[in-house]
Amino acid sequence: MTNDTNVTWHEHRVSRDDRERINGHRGCVIWFTGLSGSGKSTLANILDHMLCERGVRTAVLDGDNVRHALNAGPGMLRETHGEAFAERFGLGFTAIDREENIRRIGAVAQLFCETGVIALTAFISPYRLDRQRVRDTMREGDFIEVFVDTPLEICEERDPKGLYKKARAGEIKHFTGIDDPYEAPEAAELVLHADGERPPEALAVEVIEYLISRGILPANRPATAH
Template sequence: MRYLPERPNKTASANKALVSFMNESSSNQRPEVVWHDQSVSREDRERQLAQRGCVVWFTGLSGCGKSTIANAVDRKLSELGAVTTLLDGDNIRHHLCAGPDRLTAEHGPEFAERFGLGFGAIDREENIRRIGAVAELFASTGIITLTAFVSPYARDRQRVRQLIESVGRGGDFVEVFVDTPLETCEQRDPKGLYKKARAGEIQNFTGISDPYEAPPTPEIHLHTADKSPEALADEIVNYLKQNGMLIRT
């Protein structure tokens, strides 16, 4: 049985506020680039889905368990009937945020150099900017959007939070810090990346040759040492239930 939230009676004014915000935030755009309102509001979509669109942002060192836990959450939410999507860091690097080497064959070296992303500080910033924009689009249609990225810099995560909550509502961005000690991640090393980083074969590797800025006040702080991925996933699902993202039995 599905319980639908009460339909907001100020949907039109809310839509106007969104259009105004987006146009103001795009003040540096060319004059012909404007934000267009949509006939189906976010509130209408959320009412239809019986859930609240949001972004659940997993962050942590490589090998900390982000993808494993995010996939467990995705499965549990699907079993509850929720509409979700999962954006995974490795998968995104194959297309939307592909590196120059991958883009050269199809688009040529000039395109690849301009739009391909590596792992330096500026490239990481652009990687997270793109992901944040995509995540916002999903959330604005009422989808519970899970993202699993190292996202090492606090400033980049904060920018995504501001985007999600400015376009949507406070609380729409749920930061999940998967707190696993570096030593544990390095022992796991499922992809052999830490070994290569220690040998100098990989530059700008988070935790070794590039910093990770841990969230001081995440919405959810997962300590992985003494709990299984399933138990940690349950914590996140319970948080979403308690905070109104899931409006169903």
């Protein structure tokens, strides 16, 4: 009898195509990369607002929602899971730990993408190889690398978290752009010149135009689609 019942149990998933059809747009990962203070997070959030207004399904991944849980450091894990666990799994800031940080973010962004969502990620992600590895895990066209190309001088002048000042004073080591390299993308899908000359809203519109040109978003979608 159990076997009889099993026959009727259909295991198939709701496909990505089904979800994209329901959503009225395709899923993808928009991977913002650039120096600290370049405007990645600001841009991601403005773009997110614009997309939500169009009825597009989105998710934003950035330090705020990733570092305190998924990619928690030893300090947090010690409190919840104990010393041995924290030592084994807590992410620090060594080269290999940063690699794992980006790898997991890529894996989660892909999970969102596979549910037909447009995932926006805002991490410095300074190394070409790390970004390439994320790209390699995705289907052709799913990974959209957006280089937020703000000159170091402007990032340092903005210094929203006071990190450049600390890095210059030697209080923070291995700070991207100061004593650690930023490897600019060689073939990003988009390069945004976020030097303050154009408002970030205009840069976000550039991304939307790109998404329309790639067929990820439908053209002329009404503002109130739902």
